[in-house]
Amino acid sequence: MLDGTPKKIIERHSGGVINPAKTCQPIGAMYAALGLHGCLPHSHGSQGCCSYHRMHLTRHFRDPIMASSSSFTEGASVFGGGANLKTSIKNVFTIYNPDIMAVHTTCLSETIGDDLNSIVQSAEIPEGKIVLYANTPSYVGSHITGFSNMTKGIINQLAESTLEEPKEQVTILPGFVNPGDMREIKRIVKKMDIDYVMLPDTSGVVDSPMTGEFVMYPKGGTTVEEIKDSGNSQITLALGSFASADPANALDKKCGVPAKVLHTPIGIKATDSLLMALSKSFVREIPYDLEEERGQLVDIMTDTHFHFHGKKVAIFGDPDIVISLTEFVLSLGMKPVHVLTGTPGKSFENEINKMLTEAGIEGNVKAAGDLFTLHQWIKNLPVDLLIGNTYGKYIARAEDIPFVRIGFPILDRSVHSYLPVVGYKGAIRIIEMISNALLDRADRDAKDEDFELVM
Amino acid sequence: MQGLAIQERKESIFTKGEQRNTLTCDTDSISGSVSQRACVYCGARVVLNPITDAIHLVHGPIGCASYTWDIRGSLSSGEELYRNSFSTDLREQDIIFGGEKKLTQAIDDLVTKYHPPLVFVYSTCIVGVIGDDLEAICKAASLKHQIEIIPIESSGFIGNKSAGYRAACEGLLRLIKNQPNPIPPKEKNTLNLLGDFNLAAETWIIKSYLERVGIKLNVTLTGDSSYEQIKKTPIASLNIVQCAGSMIYLAEKLKEEYDIPYLRISFIGIEDTIASLRKIAAALGDEQIIKNIEKLIRKEQEKTWPVIDYYKHKLQGKKAAVYVGGGFKAISLIKQFRELGIEVVIVGTQTGSQAEYQTIGDLVQQGTVIFDDTNPAELENFIIDKGADLLVGGVKDRPLAYKLGTAFIDHNHDRKHALCGFVGAENFAKEVYSTVCSPVWKAIRTGGMTE
Ligand code: SF4
Ligand code: SF4
Numbered sequence: 017m018l019d020g021t022p023k024k025i026i027e028r029h030s031g032g033v034i035n036p037a038k039t040c041q042p043i044g045a046m047y048a049a050l051g052l053h054g055c056l057p058h059s060h061g062s063q064g065c066c067s068y069h070r071m072h073l074t075r076h077f078r079d080p081i082m083a084s085s086s087s088f089t090e091g092a093s094v095f096g097g098g099a100n101l102k103t104s105i106k107n108v109f110t111i112y113n114p115d116i117m118a119v120h121t122t123c124l125s126e127t128i129g130d131d132l133n134s135i136v137q138s139a140e141i142p143e144g145k146i147v148l149y150a151n152t153p154s155y156v157g158s159h160i161t162g163f164s165n166m167t168k169g170i171i172n173q174l175a176e177s178t179l180e181e182p183k184e185q186v187t188i189l190p191g192f193v194n195p196g197d198m199r200e201i202k203r204i205v206k207k208m209d210i211d212y213v214m215l216p217d218t219s220g221v222v223d224s225p226m227t228g229e230f231v232m233y234p235k236g237g238t239t240v241e242e243i244k245d246s247g248n249s250q251i252t253l254a255l256g257s258f259a260s261a262d263p264a265n266a267l268d269k270k271c272g273v274p275a276k277v278l279h280t281p282i283g284i285k286a287t288d289s290l291l292m293a294l295s296k297s298f299v300r301e302i303p304y305d306l307e308e309e310r311g312q313l314v315d316i317m318t319d320t321h322f323h324f325h326g327k328k329v330a331i332f333g334d335p336d337i338v339i340s341l342t343e344f345v346l347s348l349g350m351k352p353v354h355v356l357t358g359t360p361g362k363s364f365e366n367e368i369n370k371m372l373t374e375a376g377i378e379g380n381v382k383a384a385g386d387l388f389t390l391h392q393w394i395k396n397l398p399v400d401l402l403i404g405n406t407y408g409k410y411i412a413r414a415e416d417i418p419f420v421r422i423g424f425p426i427l428d429r430s431v432h433s434y435l436p437v438v439g440y441k442g443a444i445r446i447i448e449m450i451s452n453a454l455l456d457r458a459d460r461d462a463k464d465e466d467f468e469l470v471m
Numbered sequence: 472m473q474g475l476a477i478q479e480r481k482e483s484i485f486t487k488g489e490q491r492n493t494l495t496c497d498t499d500s501i502s503g504s505v506s507q508r509a510c511v512y513c514g515a516r517v518v519l520n521p522i523t524d525a526i527h528l529v530h531g532p533i534g535c536a537s538y539t540w541d542i543r544g545s546l547s548s549g550e551e552l553y554r555n556s557f558s559t560d561l562r563e564q565d566i567i568f569g570g571e572k573k574l575t576q577a578i579d580d581l582v583t584k585y586h587p588p589l590v591f592v593y594s595t596c597i598v599g600v601i602g603d604d605l606e607a608i609c610k611a612a613s614l615k616h617q618i619e620i621i622p623i624e625s626s627g628f629i630g631n632k633s634a635g636y637r638a639a640c641e642g643l644l645r646l647i648k649n650q651p652n653p654i655p656p657k658e659k660n661t662l663n664l665l666g667d668f669n670l671a672a673e674t675w676i677i678k679s680y681l682e683r684v685g686i687k688l689n690v691t692l693t694g695d696s697s698y699e700q701i702k703k704t705p706i707a708s709l710n711i712v713q714c715a716g717s718m719i720y721l722a723e724k725l726k727e728e729y730d731i732p733y734l735r736i737s738f739i740g741i742e743d744t745i746a747s748l749r750k751i752a753a754a755l756g757d758e759q760i761i762k763n764i765e766k767l768i769r770k771e772q773e774k775t776w777p778v779i780d781y782y783k784h785k786l787q788g789k790k791a792a793v794y795v796g797g798g799f800k801a802i803s804l805i806k807q808f809r810e811l812g813i814e815v816v817i818v819g820t821q822t823g824s825q826a827e828y829q830t831i832g833d834l835v836q837q838g839t840v841i842f843d844d845t846n847p848a849e850l851e852n853f854i855i856d857k858g859a860d861l862l863v864g865g866v867k868d869r870p871l872a873y874k875l876g877t878a879f880i881d882h883n884h885d886r887k888h889a890l891c892g893f894v895g896a897e898n899f900a901k902e903v904y905s906t907v908c909s910p911v912w913k914a915i916r917t918g919g920m921t922e
Contacts, residue, residue, distance in 0.1 A: 020551065020552060020555065020585065022584065026583070026584070028580045029576045029579070029580060030559065030573055030574075030575075030576030030577035030579070030580045031560065031562070031573060031576075031577075032528075032557065032558060032559045032560055032573065032576070032577035032580060032581070033533060033536070033556075033557070033558045033559075033560040034555060034556070034557055034581075035540070035555055035556050036533055036536060036537050036540070036556055036558060036560070038533060038537070039533060039534050039537035039538065040532055040533055040534025040535075040537065041534075042534070043534065056505075058503070061596070062510050062596055062628040063506050063508050063509070063510060063631070064508075064509050064510020064511070064512060064513055064596075064628075065510070065534065065535075065596075066506070067506070067508060067509045067510070067513070067867075068509075068513070068534065068535075068538035068539075069534075069538075070867055071538065071866050071867055072537075072538055074866055074867050074869070074870060075866060077870075078869075078870055079870045079874075080847060080867070080870045080871045080874060081867070081870075082505055082847060083505065084503050084504060084505045084506075085502075085503075085504070085505075085506060086502050086503070087501065087502045087503075087504070087506060087508075088596075088628045089628055089629075090628060090629050092628065093596075093599065093600055093628055100502040101502075103501070103502040103503060104502040104503030105503065106503065107501060107502060107503030107504060108503045111503070111504065111846075111848065112505065112848065122596075123531070123532045123534075123566075123595075123596060123597040124596040124597055124600065124628065127566055127597050127600045127601065128600060153563070153566075154532040154533065154534050155532045155561050155562050155563050155565065155566050155597075156562070156563050158533070224874075226873070226874060226876070226915060227874075227915075228874075228875065228876040228915045229874070229875065230847070230851045230871055230874045230875050231874075232847075232848065358533075388555075407540070410554075
């Protein structure tokens with residue numbers, strides 16, 4: 017397969033995909049919903065989709081992923097899925113008893129044209145329970161769009177502004193990142209001594225500890241109270257425009273909380289921006305602890321820069337992550353010559369192109385691309401390093417390139433979801449990953465006489 | 472979990488010795504359950520995917536293709552084309568105006584790029600609704616490119632995984648029936664293996680047994696198979712069927728159309744492996760082969776039993792839960808666990824038939840819980856209730872088992888070692904031992920922070 021990718025680039029006419037760099041909206045919606053406390057995500061469609069989404073998330077997080085399905089059968093495709101959803105709502109609360117049921121659509125229910133709003137309005141929902149919903153047609157956008165749509169839905173349906181004056185509190189929309197990242201962002205905000213609501217927050221849900229007991233609704237997740245209160249915040253920091261800008265704007269529209277869209281805080285510059293935004297909005301000094309972490313990061317960058325300088329990199333994955341990673345590797349002196357995301361969006365190409373132009377680098381940049389294209393690029397202009405999700409391993413093997421796994425999904429390594437790539441600590445971790453990959457390769461390939469102890 | 476015994480589910484669970492002895496199965500999951508069941512497309516795809524030199528093109532939005540990209544560990548000795556993910560990636564305008572044009576172009580693109588002998592086009596739910604005429608498009612493309620392009624009607628909501636198996640079998644039949652040249656006569660002592668997917672090289676193990684005793688393995692459907700090989704299906708004098716759930720339909724058809732008799736066999740566990748080999752020998756009726764097989768059985772057992780006994784000793788008294796796709800596999804596993812001195816206290820399947828549940832009921836001891844399809848909450852209850860030390864299941868069950876402090880074995884796509892034949896029995900014993908007796912379980916209860 018691996019050498020099945022021809023070097024010669026022939027234009028493809030169909031717009032079909034070979035080896036995707038994205039997946040569908042509902043899985044993003046499911047992931048976002050898992051970040052609510054006591055929530056059972058619900059897939060309104062055939063059972064197959066739900067099964068696939070759970071399986072995929074299970075493989076990435078290595079934790080039980082719960083979600084129910086409307087289990088469409090043929091009738092639903094003719095008469096609509098309203099009855100299935102109503103039955104589902106009844107059954108979900110009777111059997112699984114969550115606080116919240118968060119419904120997302122699938123291709124099928126979207127195509128049939130089920131109107132979630134009216135179905136949910138007319139359904140019997142037990143006292144004190146909440147049914148949220150979001151439209152997530154997979155033929156638009158990607159899993160990131162689905163994450164964004166669900167987060168927006170949650171805000172639109174629950175957030176409230178109840179106070180005259182906003183609270184000294186920040187609403188943080190972390191975007192589609194791992195629970196380890198969410199924990200790190202929270203740690204940073206706490207260190208700044210600022211109250212916050214993080215939405216969604218999958219830490220403590222999909223990285224829950226082993227207790228010898230299976231808990232259907234683990235301790236983590238944003239609570240209903242917190243979601244409501246997100247409308248009282250002084251500001252929203254939307255981390256990553258693709259996953260978080262829309263929901264942040266929704267919160268602005270609904271509750272008048274001004275939104276600031278930042279990059280996902282991967283790398284020194286993006287983390288600086290996060291801290292500066294916090295510090296400015298809440299008039300806080302950056303505490304010494306964080307200064308120290310930053311100093312350590314810079315120290316490490318200088319200690320290791322000669323390993324990185326001028327090395328060519330290919331980066332692919334979800335747009336918010338890739339944008340920040342590109343910025344970060346540039347700051348290390350590397351050359352990101354191929355940058356690609358599967359998610360559609362011109363702004364991705366614009367942002368990356370701008371960075372590359374500023375750095376004087378000519379590169380291939382593409383949104384709505386696939387890994388076949390990336391592989392062809394690499395065949396035509398080889399790189400020293402590949403950064404991306406698990407699916408990069410085929411290219412890495414075919415072209416014998418060192419490979420660093422960052423992003424979603426990672427199906428062939430563990431622990432990644434527990435540790436951050438965001439913040440200064442995350443940046444340090446990325447440097448460790450990159451330099452280990454490069455130096456392991458150097459060791460592997462060195463002739464005896466060039467094999468060095470100190471590197 | 473409160474209110475667990477939801478009315479509709481009661482029909483799908485029973486405990487041996489307590490209630491009546493039949494249970495409802497092969498139904499669709501109820502709306503609102505955390506079901507493990509997969510869809511038609513999934514069923515069709517897993518059956519056909521191991522055909523190594525085919526393009527497997529998924530006609531639908533991206534997800535259906537993303538989730539099935541190389542997830543099944545079926546190995547190939549030749550082509551690797553099947554390990555790519557091809558999708559028409561339907562977008563909004565395709566949903567409105569139809570995806571036929573895009574599909575035609577995608578086929579054109581792929582055929583010019585890869586020159587495959589064969590393309591499968593899978594329909595997904597949405598295609599069933601927008602009404603693209605797959606049949607017509609594939610036919611036209613087939614004429615244009617002069618290769619076989621076979622539509623697989625696998626819209627997800629029209630039934631469950633079993634319907635997908637059926638759709639896959641129909642596709643295979645088309646392939647087999649379309650013979651440009653006259654079919655050569657049947658070859659003696661030559662057989663086809665149906666329903667093995669060469670997960671962790673299992674096809675190759677079975678093949679080696681057969682070759683050692685003088686039987687030729689003509690083609691495996693579909694593990695490590697190719698277009699050319701599948702075309703040769705009719706020359707076999709016997710079909711052996713391993714994963715009956717997916718392939719019995721095809722076996723029936725091949726019997727009807729090509730007069731090839733079939734045998735249901737199972738190479739899971741020593742007992743079933745031996746019985747299967749003997750069954751094959753008897754069916755072929757060749758004296759030499761019968762002798763060879765007895766010799767092979769003797770030799771292999773000499774190697775295997777000491778290994779099994781070593782682990783059996785360590786595993787005595789442990790209890791297992793089994794939750795797998797097909798009923799036939801569940802039956803074999805119950806026997807295999809018995810070989811290891813382990814009692815199966817919970818058994819469930821996703822696609823088991825009435826007859827298979829009957830057999831299961833006969834095999835297990837009093838008090839064993841038997842169920843059809845389940846959800847995590849139920850499964851958890853059973854495991855805790857019955858005190859199972861080990862769960863055999865699929866991808867999504869692993870973390871659940873671990874959270875309960877229960878050992879786990881993947882007997883599905885994620886299996887890491889071959890689990891069939893004599894060597895598979897050894898691997899299985901080793902794997903059971905290494906998970907059940909791992910020291911990590913001790914860390915749960917004897918953490919340094921508790922007294
Ligand atoms: S049908 Fe749509 S929602 Fe379901 S898996 Fe396919 S792309 Fe995703
Ligand atoms: S859309 Fe249909 S075919 Fe695709 S995964 Fe969902 S149920 Fe299966």
